[in-house]
Amino acid sequence: MKSYIKILSVALLTTLATSCSKDELRIYDTTQQLDAVESVNDPFLLASVIKQTSLFYQNMGFDNRRLPSAVQHMQSNYQSGDNFYSGFKSPIDDMYSAMNILKLIDGSIGLAEKRASNAHKGIFITFRVLLFSFMTDFYGDVYYTQALKAREGILYPKYDKQADTYAGLLKELDEATALITSGTEPIDKSYDLMFGGDKTKWIKFANSLKLRLIMRASGKLSDAGARMTALLNAPLLTDATDNASIAYVGTTAENSWKGGTINWGSVDEFNKRRPCKTLVDKLTDLKDPRLNVWVAPVENPWTTDKTKDGQTVTTTDPNGFSYTSKWEYLDASNKDISAQLSNVTDTDKLYVGFIAGMLSDWKNGNGHYNTAAGGVVGNFKVSQFSQLFRQNKHNLLKAQIINSDEVQFVLAEAAAKGLISGSADTYYRKGITNSMLRWGIKQADIDKYLAQASVALPSDKAGQLAKIADQKWLALFTVSTEAYLDLRRTGLPNIFSNGRLSGYTFPLRYRYPGNELGQNRNAYDQGVSTLSPATDNEFSKIWLLQ
Template identity: 70%
Template sequence: MKSIKILAIAAIAGLFACSDDELRTYDSIQKKDAVESVNDPYLLASIIKKTTLFYQKMGYDTRILPGAVQHMESNYQSGDNFYNAFRAPMTDMYTAMDILKLVDGSIGLAETRNSKTHQGIFRVFRVLLFSFMTDFYGDIYYSQALKAREGILYPKYDKQADIYAGLLKELDDANALMDAGTEPVSESYDLMFGGNKEKWKKFSNSLKLRLTMRASAKLPDAGARLSALAAAPLLSDPTENASISYIGTLGGDNGNSWTGGPLNWGTIDNFDTRRPCKTLIDKLTELNDPRMQIWFAPVEKPWTSDPARNGQSFTTTDPNGYTYTSTWEYIDRKNKDIAAYATKDILLDSNKVYVGFVAGMLADWKNGNGHYDVAAGGTVGNFKVSKFSKLFRENKHPLLKAQIMNSDEVQFILAEAAAKGLISGSADTYYRKGISNSLLRWGVSQEAVNKYLAQPGVALPSDKAGQLAKIADQKWISLFLVSSEAYLDLRRTRLPDIFKNGRLGGFQFPERYRYPGNELGQNKEAYDLGVGGLSPAVDDQYSKMWLLM
């Protein structure tokens, strides 16, 4: 039966790839077979997996967004350390559209069977993916998208303001459908919420909260909208997250495995090119943050200014039981090799066990924090900067998730809204719950959470600007590996103020993705109108869309 379902899903996907003549020839037979052979739960499982993996790829696989938000730096091929990839047209819009084809096909099948609960859930994904497209590009096709079978081969671009209005209404419609639906959601095929319809409604409301806050500067009634959402069921428990776990492998499909694990990256080189940014390491160090030991490894050969420490080795065991050996190295300026690289600015991290790669630094791994013994270090080695922890070299682990939205993000949105006076309630309460949820999500004990929250450096100040800065700091940390949202939030709030860190002083932060090159060649009229909606009307990474004007 499962093989029949897989073939039927392939048939549905094929409907969207065929020419008009082929559609007329095969549509009725394939659609009939699909309706009879594919159930809503199976379609739901496919959509959940495709969407979460798409988001997680942006959070770890590609270094574009993690680099832009200074969570990750590259010590090999360094363009992502200073926004270089934003210069070229981006095709992620088409990746989202490929998933949307399956989503819209699934909505149609669910309508045929009057499966209202599943219609509502599928519509949540529809909003999520269209919001991704407009948030990153600006004006995009929406009202005419996915209508090739109706003869619209070159869809027009809708204005971003109209898209946002449509998306927010679609989420209302999604909730109404889920309320009206009577069919159960399969516990087995619902990879995200285990068949719990109420959690799907919470996700829908939380997504609406995210989008409303993103557009709040453009909405005259933003306070009323946000207040209504603050009173609605939202993702609030540390375990209520729009994410899925990895299972290692299934039937030879490595897509079920964490990207950085041996099943996907057979050699260690790709893994070792990813290094934590100094911006993030310094903030975690400042706050005595227990997530640092979970996420990152101690430096292999940390610098020391104490000659008595030279050559002394020590072992560190992190909270997940992974062990690391480090050996102190004295900054001996009589050694010409050390003297050549041990400059003042990159030795600020001496006597530290956790060290990050400087933001905006060229991926000359020989210079990263004074690394000089390149022969021993290999092609991408660097003994002087922390790596990602061994957790991220697993094929699966309870802490490794493909993430779209977590409950801590929801709490930080509410904290920001309260600090701005847009909603009632305590900004501090929301803020502390956001921190707590993030720490618990990464396996930190409740005792350690309480200790962390008791630190004076974590407390919210009394002034509004100070509160917003603190909330932004913690939200930015919590969005580690949820890089699409970390980027969009940094772009919207300009907090934390990290734009001139390290060696980024001469670089401008990008405001958007450029449209895919095929749009200029195949849908030029719509493309030209889309570019006309930017300020200035130029398809580059610095032009601003409606949300930012």
């Protein structure tokens, strides 16, 4: 067991004292936190909970390569184990990271309850549900009802069955929306980093999270359709600006985008992450305008036209970042190039992705032969991510939890399956539109994109679900937790044998942290016993998948 068994009040003080940057605090809050836990106000707690949870989620979408590589949004250009799921083979401590934030959240719930701050309590419960759902979705059975009960003498909490945890989480979300609705205290705009004091958007967030969880468990809930239908008349994240996310400040390592120059002073860490060929090819095939926002042109693209050899092309992307590409003729008479011909995957293209499942011969991606000039992470034949992702802050870079486009795609899937009434096509197009608007695409370009036959939903159910999954997978770029869980749940898009992944098995869960085996053995053994097969590895099925 980790530090979550400490006395809650001490843990809360420690978390508050170390987790919030000065831009989120006022002087009197800093003074209050030194006096006693009971004197910390609700707005301060809200800012801290929002910040910690949002950063926790977003760091799994770009900084940690395990999930973005698994869903083929990204591939590693160095230390390539994540390209073929190696990170899932060992115990993963993300459960403890979530619990550290839950210590703060449960303390905040208790303090809000004492002060009858119903709206704040409801918001804190929503974040509580979010983090417990993360734990059970990735691990299976986890502690829930006995979690954070150290002051009551429960140092080794039992694991709840996932079915019971899901039932409890959905019930908690009903409580959360009721509390936010009934709460009369104001939500301070300056401390509400997510919705600027807009209570309606907090209700939308809670309802949208509930919709997400119902869809995730829809294969196990006989009344999933009825539950979703009931939410159609409730406030949901609908507009393109209705997103549970926060902006980066860009002044310190903590409040800056992970790929920026503050966190990664050397460009090498940035260059280790390359857009996957699966992503780049899909964007290219669909003439998707997000390609130019997310992906940089290749530095030295291959050309089969000898007359273009050495010619340069200058490209400026929609955000004003400029790039220079220099064509190189694929000359088979050159012995160095000839030796790499079997590794060439793309020619005559400015945008090229790193092939899925690339092994230790990363330097040879797309026939890159000039490895000495490229250094240990260089590759002149595969695109980098755009310079947008090298910034410390940008209006398009957010720490994200759930966006309105995801909600629309959930509704589109539900409609296509007949779980709810309404037009799957309408929800589908709204999801695409919201995603593109979120990335700064102009409405005229969105309309042109939607007019393509290649984007239109077909008439058959299977075809509709495949198209919806494709577009949702694109929209979940940099929201890798959800992209992974969706890919695992639906098997769509079917990308599991791409590139060099044939022979590798897609992982279905995280292994429990090693400390659970050593210090909470009875609960651990019970949790493992409900897996199928009853083995603590990445291929055993949790209740949701059985």
